[in-house]
Amino acid sequence: MKLFATFVILTALGAGAAFAQDTPAPTVPPSTCPAIVQAPAAWTATASQQDMQAAVARYETWRAQAETTMQCRAAEVNALNAQTRARRAEYDAALADNQARAAAFQAQIEAAQARRNRR
Secondary structure, eight states: OHHHHHHHHHHHHHHHHHHHSOOOOOOOOOOSSOOOOOOOOOOOTTOOHHHHHHHHHHHHHHHHHHHHHHHHHHHHHHHHHHHHHHHHHHHHHHHHHHHHHHHHHHHHHHHHHHHHHHO
């Protein structure tokens, strides 16, 4: 048991040193969607009817482009969220498996120690 406790302590200390290191933030891949463009300027208070109609036309063109871009970005976000959920499920399954294996390993150690103490 002392050997196992020593092993656990040394492992924890080694892991703590590894976690203490600065890790760079992961890079975000570039979007495959069009760039988000700035909205056109509105007309001024002294604009003529033609200026207002031209501004409305520019706005409608921009709105259609922006809507397409935002739908594309929403699809990217949904895909990344699905990937994150899948990775989390993999992680959770591996963690549960590791914990079960550690518990089984500990049970074997305790059984071996109990047999040794009976002699």
